[in-house]
Amino acid sequence: MQINGAQMVIEALIEEGVETIFGYPGGAIMNVYDEIYKQDKFHHILTRHEQAAVHAAEGYAKASGKVGVAMITSGPGFTNAVTGLADAYMDSIPLVVISGQVPMSLIGTDAFQEIDAVGISRSCTKHNYLVTRAADLPRVLKEAFYIAASGRPGPVHVDIPKDVTAEIAEFDYSVELDLETYKPHIKGNPRQIKKAIEAISNARRPLFYLGGGIINSNAADEVRDLVSKTGIPAVETFMARGTLSHDNKLLVGMLGMHGSYASNMAMSETDLVIALGARFDDRVTGKLSEFAKNAGVIHVDIDPASISKLVNADYPIVGDIKSVVKDMLEQVGRIDPKKYIQWRETISKFNELHPLMYHEDSDRLKPQWVIERVGELLGDSANISTDVGQHQMWTAQFYPFSRARQFISSGGLGTMGFGFPAAMGVKAASPEKISINFTGDGSILMNVQELMTAVEKKLPVINIILNNNYLGMVRQWQTLFYDKRHSETDLSVQPDFVKLAEAFGGAGYRVKTKEEFDAALKDAIKKDVVTFIEVSVERLENVLPMVPAGGSLFNMMLLGKKGDK
Amino acid sequence: MTENSERRVVSVIVVNESSVLSRITDLFSARGYNITSLTVAPIPESRYSRLTIVTSGSIRVIEQITKQLHKLIPVYRVYEHADLVEKEMALVKFPVSENITDISTLCEAYNGKIVNVGDNVIIAMVADEPKRVDNFLKIIQRYNPKEIVRSGAVALER
Numbered sequence: 161m162q163i164n165g166a167q168m169v170i171e172a173l174i175e176e177g178v179e180t181i182f183g184y185p186g187g188a189i190m191n192v193y194d195e196i197y198k199q200d201k202f203h204h205i206l207t208r209h210e211q212a213a214v215h216a217a218e219g220y221a222k223a224s225g226k227v228g229v230a231m232i233t234s235g236p237g238f239t240n241a242v243t244g245l246a247d248a249y250m251d252s253i254p255l256v257v258i259s260g261q262v263p264m265s266l267i268g269t270d271a272f273q274e275i276d277a278v279g280i281s282r283s284c285t286k287h288n289y290l291v292t293r294a295a296d297l298p299r300v301l302k303e304a305f306y307i308a309a310s311g312r313p314g315p316v317h318v319d320i321p322k323d324v325t326a327e328i329a330e331f332d333y334s335v336e337l338d339l340e341t342y343k344p345h346i347k348g349n350p351r352q353i354k355k356a357i358e359a360i361s362n363a364r365r366p367l368f369y370l371g372g373g374i375i376n377s378n379a380a381d382e383v384r385d386l387v388s389k390t391g392i393p394a395v396e397t398f399m400a401r402g403t404l405s406h407d408n409k410l411l412v413g414m415l416g417m418h419g420s421y422a423s424n425m426a427m428s429e430t431d432l433v434i435a436l437g438a439r440f441d442d443r444v445t446g447k448l449s450e451f452a453k454n455a456g457v458i459h460v461d462i463d464p465a466s467i468s469k470l471v472n473a474d475y476p477i478v479g480d481i482k483s484v485v486k487d488m489l490e491q492v493g494r495i496d497p498k499k500y501i502q503w504r505e506t507i508s509k510f511n512e513l514h515p516l517m518y519h520e521d522s523d524r525l526k527p528q529w530v531i532e533r534v535g536e537l538l539g540d541s542a543n544i545s546t547d548v549g550q551h552q553m554w555t556a557q558f559y560p561f562s563r564a565r566q567f568i569s570s571g572g573l574g575t576m577g578f579g580f581p582a583a584m585g586v587k588a589a590s591p592e593k594i595s596i597n598f599t600g601d602g603s604i605l606m607n608v609q610e611l612m613t614a615v616e617k618k619l620p621v622i623n624i625i626l627n628n629n630y631l632g633m634v635r636q637w638q639t640l641f642y643d644k645r646h647s648e649t650d651l652s653v654q655p656d657f658v659k660l661a662e663a664f665g666g667a668g669y670r671v672k673t674k675e676e677f678d679a680a681l682k683d684a685i686k687k688d689v690v691t692f693i694e695v696s697v698e699r700l701e702n703v704l705p706m707v708p709a710g711g712s713l714f715n716m717m718l719l720g721k722k723g724d725k
Numbered sequence: 726m727t728e729n730s731e732r733r734v735v736s737v738i739v740v741n742e743s744s745v746l747s748r749i750t751d752l753f754s755a756r757g758y759n760i761t762s763l764t765v766a767p768i769p770e771s772r773y774s775r776l777t778i779v780t781s782g783s784i785r786v787i788e789q790i791t792k793q794l795h796k797l798i799p800v801y802r803v804y805e806h807a808d809l810v811e812k813e814m815a816l817v818k819f820p821v822s823e824n825i826t827d828i829s830t831l832c833e834a835y836n837g838k839i840v841n842v843g844d845n846v847i848i849a850m851v852a853d854e855p856k857r858v859d860n861f862l863k864i865i866q867r868y869n870p871k872e873i874v875r876s877g878a879v880a881l882e883r
Contacts, residue, residue, distance in 0.1 A: 282748060283755050287798045290744070307798060341740055341801040465792035468785070 161332070165294040165325040166191035169258060172301035174201045175333045178229050180220060180588050181205070182213040186233025187273060188260030191325035193231075205588065205617050208609040210237050212581035214244020215607070218253045219585025222568045223543055225378060227254045227308050228585065234260045235273030238319075239280070243575060245315050246284040250572025251399065252376055254313035256304045257285075263323040264292060277319045286314030294327035299335055306337055311344030312463040313376055344462060348479030348487060356434075356458045356475045357491045363432035363456070365503045366392045369415070372399025372571065373437015373461060379482035380564035383436060384408070386485050391497025393507050395423040397438050399571045402561035412507055413516065416444040417707045418553040421514035424705070424713040426507050427452055435459045437481045440470040441572070442709075450712035460484045514705070516557055519722040522698040527551060527626040528558050530677060530695050534596060534624065535560040537681060542594040543586045545569065547579035547603030550632035553703045555598045577606025583621040584614055594622065594685060601627040601651050604692075611664035614690035622684050625657060625694045628701065636702050640717075661692040668692045732761070733787050734806045734880045737776040740799040741767050748797050749776060758782060758790050762813075762877030773801060777879045779855070804882060811880040814852040817865060818872040821845055828868055835861040846871065 163171065169192050173181065180203045185193040196204050207213040210232045217228030228248075232241045238259045248255045262271040278290045287307050289300045297320070304316040360366055374383050380403045387394050387410050395415040396403055404411040413420035415427050424446075427433070433452045437460065438444070445451040448470060459466075459473035460481060467476045477484055518528040531554050534542070544559055545568040546552040552569055561567050568586055570578040579597040587595035604625050614621055631649040638646050658668030667687050669680035677695060684691040705716040739745045746765060753760050761779040768775050780790065787805060794803045819828060825839065828849055832838050835858070837851030851861050855878050862873060 278744065279747070282744070282751050339798075342798050463796070465789065465796055469789060 161330070162328055163331050164191070164328045165291075165297055165320060166195045168294065168297040168329075168331050169301065169320070169325070170195045170199055171331055172298065172333060173229065174199075176227070176305050178202050178227075181229040181231055182207055182216040182220070182585065183231030184210050184213055184233070184237060186237045186260065188234035188262055188322045189231060189237070189258075189325075190260075191322065192258070192260070192320075205584070205613065207581060207613045209607065210240035211243050211577065212607050212610045212613070214241045214255070214257060215247065215575070215578050215581035216585035216588070217255055217257070218244065218248050218251075218578075219545060219568050219582030220589045221253050221255060221585075222582070223565055223586040224589035225565065226589075227256055227305055230255065230257045232257070232259050233273070234262055234277065235275050237273075238275060238277045242280060242284065243573075245281055245317060247570050247573040247575045247578060248315040249284045249286065251570065252313050252372065253315065254308040255315035256301075256308050257315060257317045259317065259319050260325070261290070261319045261321040264321045265323070267321065278317065281317040284315075285317045288317040288319070290319045291321070291324055294324050294329035297324070297329070298331050298333050299337075302333060302335065303337060303339065306339070307342065311342075312373075345464070345478045346462075346480045346483050348460065348477045348484035350487065352475060352477045353484060353487050354491065356477060357488060357494055359432060359456060359458060359475055360390065360392070360434065361495045364499070365430050365506075366432040366434060366500070367426050367430035368392055368394035369427070369433050369435040369438050370394055370396045370400040370403050371436060371438025372397060374400055374403050374481050375564045377437060377462070377481040378564075379437075379485055382482055382485040382489065386489055386492065389489065389492045389497070390495045391500050391504070392434070393426060393500070393504055395419070395426060397441070397444055398556050398569070400438070401556055401567040402564050405562040406560035407562075412511070414556055415713070417446070417709070418557065418703050418705065419707075419713075420511070420516045420557070421705055421716060421718065422507055422510035424707065424716060425510045428712075428714040429506070430455045433457045435461075436485065437461055439466045445470065446707045446711050446713045450714070514718055517719060518701075519719070521722055522701075524696055524698045525672070525674065525677070527628070527695075527697040527701060528554050529674070530624065530626060530697065531555050531558040531598060533674070533677065534681065537678070538594055538596070540566070542596045543568065543583075543590060545579045545583035545586055545595070545597040547597070547599040547606075548574045548576045549600045549603060550628075550636065550701070550703050551598050551600045551626045553633075554626075576603040579603060580607050580621065580623055581610050583623070584610060584617075584619040587619045587621055595620070597621055597623045599623055599625050600632060601625055601629060601654060602631045605655075608660065611661060611666050611690060615665040620688045620690055622681070622691045622693065625692055626697050627654075627657070627694050628697050628699045629654065630699060633703070639700070639702070641708070657692045657694040661690070664690075666690040666692065669694065671695045729783055730781050731783070732779065732781050734809060734811060734878060735778045735780060735787070735790065735794070736804040736806065736880060737778065737794055737800060738768070738773050738802040739776065740801065741772055741774040742799060745774070745799045746776075748799065749778075749794065752793055752797065753780075756789070756793060758786065762875070764877040764879050777877070779878050806880055806882055808883045809880045810883060811854055811878050812852055813855045813858050813878045814850065814876040815858050815862060816840075816874045817849045817862070817870045818846050819849065819868050819870055821847055823868040828865065831861070831864060
């Protein structure tokens with residue numbers, strides 16, 4: 161079929177089964193938008209900023225497990241999208257981001273809205289393309305979707321000059337991909353798996369260290385099975401929250417800088433770390449030389465470069481988690497769950513000694529209470545997004561997650577402004593679930609313009625703003641490590657969040673008590689419109705436990721007794 | 726990374742397409758790896774090019790370099806050489822007033838010769854192992870070289 165480049169983009173998206181894309185038009189991408197106007201196979205959500213378009217595509221991808229798609233124009237359209245690309249790259253989120261570019265004849269002339277887009281995106285994408293002729297488009301787009309979703313997923317950027325979108329060429333999407341240089345390793349080496357099982361059966365205090373790769377690999381069911389059949393306790397990273405249900409007896413909790421005492425102590429005392437799709441991030445390990453000091457390490461990951469990058473793996477297994485865990489399950493009979501009774505008891509004693517908790521010792525509501533309360537009221541019926549900061553850590557600590565893909569947050573890059581647009585993408589992907597975004601008074605203002613998108617496209621995200629009138633996490637570090645010099649973190653001057661939401665056509669609530677909160681949440685769910693619930697919370701609450709940056713996991717700052725300040 | 730830092734030679738076979746060289750060099754700069762020298766040329770009768778990169782780092786760093794290079798989509802193979810034949814070329818320009826016989830004899834000892842004689846300058850070429858090229862360049866200092874250019878190393882596994 162002979163069609164132009166813009167029509168090829170549309171046809172490729174349809175062939176890929178894309179139902180929703182997020183974007184913002186502009187000069188260089190207009191030919192494609194003209195074709196979007198003419199079609200009715202997929203839905204376009206116009207965000208009010210390109211960064212939000214990419215974050216929404218990320219939320220959509222994370223909630224649905226499909227490839228998220230964003231479309232933007234050249235120059236500033238593209239540069240606005242870079243934070244989203246970087247965020248998706250750090251968290252291995254499959255995206256295809258299509259940008260317009262100035263016509264081929266103008267490339268390199270400093271033309272209007274020209275920027276070297278592939279030069280910029282090279283270091284924050286899994287792969288990128290500058291398409292120089294329409295004849296290449298079918299292959300490039302097919303490769304882009306394949307590369308984004310396969311192996312260790314990630315964002316792929318496709319930059320298309322305006323004249324290429326007008327050029328006519330043959331479109332045949334049935335072309336076989338010929339990626340001689342890209343062949344992800346799916347199946348784990350059977351000998352290595354056998355050795356790993358043997359190591360597990362010989363260990364006395366083994367510990368599962370579950371990472372975000374499990375969710376990318378859709379392997380949560382298999383991992384739950386493996387954990388329950390072996391009886392080995394498990395800690396989750398921030399990115400893996402929801403892999404095991406909150407009420408799973410073998411789930412110790414989240415580990416790392418703001419992990420629970422029991423999780424961090426278990427990691428410090430284990431004799432065998434079984435890392436599944438985790439990457440030994442510095443926020444997880446603390447001081448590397450003290451991390452799981454006396455333990456052997458089994459490391460399963462689809463990305464060979466993640467293995468032995470920071471911590472040497474004694475049993476490296478390159479492969480897809482789902483495939484490897486399935487293979488492990490076949491040999492699981494060699495592991496006796498009774499062997500670890502004492503180890504499990506040790507861990508529950510850690511937990512009794514310093515459980516994850518907070519004190520209700522303030523006139524204002526405690527942010528942790530709000531999160532727990534939403535968990536009690538909504539539990540599994542909500543998908544939970546967050547922005548970045550204290551509220552994000554409290555959410556990871558206190559929300560009772562019960563399934564994979566329930567928790568959507570910016571882990572690696574830590575992008576403030578991620579939560580609201582991501583929660584819109586989540587809502588677009590799973591409209592049957594309530595979409596909650598826990599956010600802070602700092603983060604919410606970083607993509608607040610998306611109120612307009614949410615109103616227009618009927619994406620009733622409930623933003624719960626835990627307002628402490630501070631840039632809370634920075635304030636916490638200033639309190640602890642900078643002798644309470646709260647430099648530029650006091651956010652006492654604020655907009656009226658209720659009026660702000662209402663100005664865009666959303667609903668706003670200002671809440672100071674538990675009763676008011678319950679009522680506001682119920683009303684917001686009933687109203688079915690984008691909402692700000694501004695909760696006035698204790699200003700100086702800290703996220704605890706805390707392992708100071710670069711410290712050892714077992715040296716935690718813990719919550720003091722009630723009334724201690 | 727204070728572990729033993731050693732000189733290493735890595736060969737990379739890549740699809741010969743635009744921007745592939747920047748993908749490689751961006752990776753080195755983004756992850757803080759060194760490039761001592763880099764040569765690149767197409768492999769005859771194929772769609773690939775071969776890069777020879779001389780770098781330095783501990784075993785762990787070199788392992789990471791190899792793995793990270795492999796992750797780049799257009800990278801076909803990465804060889805981290807242990808047993809290899811390695812050669813580098815150098816061109817040196819001398820004033821014609823210097824002792825040409827001496828220079829010519831030295832060049833021969835380093836697998837080279839005088840390749841051009843002009844009105845004011847002569848140009849000599851040597852092609853040898855990089856360490857020996859170092860040596861040659863040290864020795865010829867007394868003949869007042871006006872300009873020196875090195876090609877960077879190329880290597881093949883034995």
